[in-house]
Amino acid sequence: MNIILASTSTLYGGNYLEYLKNEIALLFKGIDEIIFVPYARPGGISHEEYTAKAAAFFATLNIRVKGLHEFTQPEMALNDAKAYFTGGGNTFLLVKTLHELGLMNVLRNNVLSGKPYLGCSAGSNIGGLNMKTTNDMPIVYPPSFDCMGLVPFNLNPHYLDPHPEIKHNGETRETRLLEFLTQNQIKVIGLREGNWISVKGNTITVEGTEFTRIFENGRLPYEIAPGTQLT
Numbered sequence: 001m002n003i004i005l006a007s008t009s010t011l012y013g014g015n016y017l018e019y020l021k022n023e024i025a026l027l028f029k030g031i032d033e034i035i036f037v038p039y040a041r042p043g044g045i046s047h048e049e050y051t052a053k054a055a056a057f058f059a060t061l062n063i064r065v066k067g068l069h070e071f072t073q074p075e076m077a078l079n080d081a082k083a084y085f086t087g088g089g090n091t092f093l094l095v096k097t098l099h100e101l102g103l104m105n106v107l108r109n110n111v112l113s114g115k116p117y118l119g120c121s122a123g124s125n126i127g128g129l130n131m132k133t134t135n136d137m138p139i140v141y142p143p144s145f146d147c148m149g150l151v152p153f154n155l156n157p158h159y160l161d162p163h164p165e166i167k168h169n170g171e172t173r174e175t176r177l178l179e180f181l182t183q184n185q186i187k188v189i190g191l192r193e194g195n196w197i198s199v200k201g202n203t204i205t206v207e208g209t210e211f212t213r214i215f216e217n218g219r220l221p222y223e224i225a226p227g228t229q230l231t
Contacts, residue, residue: 002027002116003150003199005124007157007191007208009088017057017120019194023207025061027116028083033064035081037107039097040089040122054087068103078106081115088121088157091134095126096142108148117150121157124191128154133180133188135173151197151204152187153230154180159190159213177215188215195226204230 004020004027011019028034038050051067058065065085071077078084084107086094098104104126111117119127125134126147133154162172177188189197195208206212211223224230 001111001150001199001201002114003111003127004118004196005127005151005155005191005199006118006120006196007124007159008193009120011194016053020196021061023196023198024118027118028061028063031063031082031116033066033081034058034083034085035068035077036065037068037084037086037094037098037123039069040087040091040094042087042089050087050089054085058085074101074103075106078103078110081110083116083118084111085118086120086123086126088123090139091122091125091131091136092138092140092142094122095131095145095147096140098126099143104146104148108150111148111150124155124157124197127151127197129186130154132184133177151199151230154186154188155197156188156190159192161192161213174213174215174221178221181215181217185217189213189230190215190221197230206230 006020010016036051036054038047047067047069055065068074125131127150128147129149130145130147132145133156135158160173190213192210195210195212198205198207206228208226211225213221213223215221
C-alpha cells in the first residue's frame with residue numbers, strides 16, 4: 001500500500017494542503033489524474049465547490065482532479081482510477097454516502113491493491129477500522145460505522161490537548177477516547193495538527209512536526225515521536 005492519512009488539510013495560518021505538498025508530490029509521483037471523494041462536504045459546501053478547491057491545489061502539481069460525484073457509474077470510476085484523495089468534513093455524511101453507494105469496499109480493495117490514497121480528517125477516519133472516534137456531529141445516520149480498515153486501528157484527527165488556562169469543566173478529547181476504550185478493544189491514534197500516518201507496503205509510521213498520542217486498552221496514554229513505526 002501507499003497511503004497518507006493526515007490529521008488536517010490546512011494548518012493554522014497556512015494554505016490548503018500546503019504543509020503536505022512535498023509528501024503529496026511523492027505519493028502521487030508519475031500520476032497525472034486522481035479521483036477526489038467530496039462526500040464529506042465541509043461547512044455544507046457543494047460537491048462541485050469542494051472538487052474545485054482540491055483541483056486548484058493539485059493543478060500546482062500538474063495533476064488533474066475528477067470528482068467522484070461527476071460519474072454516473074462511480075464504482076467503475078474507482079476501479080479505473082490511478083489514485084485517490086478523500087477530503088475532510090463530516091465523517092458521518094462521508095461514511096453514509098460511501099456505504100449507501102456501495103463504494104466503501106470498492107475503494108478499500110483498490111487501495112489495498114497498491115493505488116495511492118490520500119486522506120485528510122474525515123478522509124483519514126475512513127482509513128481506520130471504524131469511524132467511532134471521529135469528532136464530528138452525527139448529522140446523518142450511516143448504515144454502518146465500519147470503514148476501510150487500511151490500518152489496524154482507529155484514528156482521532158485534530159487531536160487536542162487540554163489547555164489549563166481555558167476555564168472549561170467539560171470533557172476533554174482524552175476523556176472521550178478513554179470512554180471508547182471501555183467498550184472497544186481497538187487502538188486509537190491521536191493525530192495532532194501537522195501530523196500524519198504514512199503506509200508504505202506493510203510499514204506504518206507516524207510523521208509530522210508533533211508527537212503523536214496513543215490510546216490502548218490496559219495502558220495509560222503515551223507519546224511517540226515522528227518517524228516511529230507502529231506495530
